[in-house]
Amino acid sequence: MATEIAAAISAAQQGDKQAFYLIYQQFIGRVYAICWRLLANKQQAEDASQDVFIKVWQQLPVFRGDSSFATWLHSVATRTAIDHFRQQKNLRLTDGSDELELLQPTTHCSSDAAMLEQAIMRLPSQARAVFVLFALEGYQHQEIAGLLGIAEGSSKAQYFRARQLLQEWLADE
DSSP states (O other), rough: OOHHHHHHHHHHHTHHHHHHHHHHHHHHHHHHHHHHHHHHHHHHHHHHHHHHHHHHHHHHOOOOSSSSSSHHHHHHHHHHHHHHHHOOSSOOOOOOTOOOSSSTTOOOHHHHHHHHHHHHHHHHHHHHHIIIIIIIIIOOOOHHHHHHHOOOHHHHHHHHHHHHHHHHHHOOO
């Protein structure tokens, strides 16, 4: 599979649209999951996922392979989702009731993992973004502050708030 993807990447870099479609099929689930976790809104996650692949198509010819394609794609997806997050004018508390769904139709989650995913979606948007970036994506608070345009202390406070809320909600389950 890895050689098939490597061949598809090489062909797509030369403008082969069918090769790019193979890449899209292979990675759309992962890209959507990143966007969904950061945006907690189906339509916005779908829009961000489309934007990711538009950017990838545009930037693919200059992809040098210094990192793995999956790592590069993950970075593009995270930054694109954050751009969409920033465009949201009103940071609102969402109960996620209209948005709760499995990340991908083929995802098989344990009930604990599904409960955690649903709880994350209930977090206030900024706390959710900080939690996802720090706990799930591995960014440091200084990086998160720069990405979201907030103070590093705010990032830490939002992460602490998110953890408290998650602990409360999961203890009630």
